[in-house]
Amino acid sequence: MPKAAESPVVQNAACCASPALRPLIGYLQTLTHRADLAILTHHLQSLNITRDDVEPACCFGARSYKRNVIAASPWFELLALTWRSGQCTPIHDHRGVSCAFRVVHGVGTEIRFELTPSGMICPVQTVRMQPGYVCAADDADIHQVANMQAPGEDLITLHIYSPRISKMNTYAFKVSEGCDGSNPYAPGPSEG
DSSP states (O other): OOOOOOOOOEEOHHHHTOTTTHHHHHHHTTOSSOOOHHHHHHHHHTOOOOHHHHGGGOOOOSSSOEEEEEEEETTEEEEEEEEOTTOBOOEEOOTTSEEEEEEEESOEEEEEEEEOTTSOEEEEEEEEEOTTOEEEEOTTOEEEEEOOSOTTOOEEEEEEEESOOSOOOEEOOOOOOOOSSSOTTSOOOOOO
16 A cells, blocks of 8 residues: 655745754754654753744734644644734643744743633733743643744744644633622713
């Protein structure tokens, strides 16, 4: 029986030409299963990369952050994520996917959450991510990444997902309708 053909590797030629990215892309192209998170972290920590190395792939979104593909196969995605001031991800996890990223330009903020016994999420840590900071997320890690810098200050991050993300779990804060009986938070009659 003939072996099914693997999907080809997709590459942004301008970005892949960067000498700084070639060793990382070379490693990622050898993957035939989910990458080990410690190895991805090591690769990102040892990377000597600047905004110029990823700039050819960088396109910014007007209303939300943007995912720009640098290289991809069924077993990985290498992306440059671009963020304008005030843009953020939904609160999410990476169940089933190894995820690691490095801050290339700007200062990012990561808010980490934990799932409580009530089923609600609770923020437990905020991390200010300077250029060069590397984040690695395990399956159960729940977080949100944001550009909380002043208007005009961009954030660029280099992300590796293995395998490619097909879906992720997203979370939201629970909003109560108020208390039973008299609601002190209800709007009162308008004064005129």
